[in-house]
Amino acid sequence: MVLRVEPSGGACGARVTGVDLSQPLDPATVTEIRAHWLEHLVLAFPDQQIGDDDLERFTGYFGGFGDDPFFAPIAGRRHIAAIRREADEQTPLFAENWHSDWSFQAHPPAGTCLMAVDIPPVGGDTLFANQHAAWEALPDARKAEQVDLIAVHSARLAYAPDGTYGAKDKGRSMDIRPGEAALAVQTHPLVPAHPETGRRGFFSTLGYIIGIEGMAQDAAIDLLRELYAWQSDERFVFAQKWEPGMLVMWDNRAVLHRATGGYEGHRRELHRTTIAAWNGN
Ligand code: SIN
Numbered sequence: 001m002v003l004r005v006e007p008s009g010g011a012c013g014a015r016v017t018g019v020d021l022s023q024p025l026d027p028a029t030v031t032e033i034r035a036h037w038l039e040h041l042v043l044a045f046p047d048q049q050i051g052d053d054d055l056e057r058f059t060g061y062f063g064g065f066g067d068d069p070f071f072a073p074i075a076g077r078r079h080i081a082a083i084r085r086e087a088d089e090q091t092p093l094f095a096e097n098w099h100s101d102w103s104f105q106a107h108p109p110a111g112t113c114l115m116a117v118d119i120p121p122v123g124g125d126t127l128f129a130n131q132h133a134a135w136e137a138l139p140d141a142r143k144a145e146q147v148d149l150i151a152v153h154s155a156r157l158a159y160a161p162d163g164t165y166g167a168k169d170k171g172r173s174m175d176i177r178p179g180e181a182a183l184a185v186q187t188h189p190l191v192p193a194h195p196e197t198g199r200r201g202f203f204s205t206l207g208y209i210i211g212i213e214g215m216a217q218d219a220a221i222d223l224l225r226e227l228y229a230w231q232s233d234e235r236f237v238f239a240q241k242w243e244p245g246m247l248v249m250w251d252n253r254a255v256l257h258r259a260t261g262g263y264e265g266h267r268r269e270l271h272r273t274t275i276a277a278w279n280g281n
Helices: 026-042 052-061 131-136 140-146 217-231
Strands: 004-007 015-016 040-044 081-085 111-119 124-129 148-156 187-191 209-212 237-240 246-251 253-261 267-276
Touching: 015 026, 015 140, 026 040, 026 246, 040 187, 040 237, 052 111, 052 246, 124 217, 131 237, 140 246, 209 267
Parallel strands: 015 040
Antiparallel strands: 004 015, 040 246, 081 267, 111 246, 111 267, 124 237, 124 253, 148 187, 148 209
């Protein structure tokens, strides 16, 4: 199998062809894909004839499944969630704010896989922001102020009973299950070294980050707001356009992502797995 990898030419992302994800992959191919993933941070595999079994098998090659709270899985699967929006749906767009998946967990997922199920003819791009590039472009004086900060993460703004996807969120086609567990907090370094590449970058952003350890709340929110704008500056952003038959995997330790609209009147559905935290093997 000869992989062809075409970098997006943008802040991150590459298109990978020459591999059939409907078939088991040999260890050498998995190793090669992993290396490209760590280099380009977002990989898109177009023109695949795949289903949920293939998505699960592919996820397993990269560390097994993460733990996905607050979503009910699709029928008959424990680890696949549907990111779905019906053509006539009026709810606010799901995941429209920049984030790193489940960054509020003690061991957040290394990555996420999204498989096209129903792709609208226009719009619905997923945007990715390269957080190594965002950190590296920061002036040295700001780096010195921020390098040792510890961020406080929580799912509360999104998934608590009074959060964005809580009791007031009516008419959503996605099966989101808010709960009190979202009130928990978890700390992580604001700019950790990537566990596999050693490259430093911002991890997550305002939203799942709700404060900075040892900093007054007003000052922390001001800093996080400023960083949110910096982290998602257009020079760090790549727009992934979806195609039927496409699978996209990204590195949650290195990029932020967010959904976009622009497909009103059309249905959109993707099946999602998370890749468990890397355990060093
Ligand atoms: C997500 O954040 O999991 C969904 C992204 C998208 O719908 O494009």
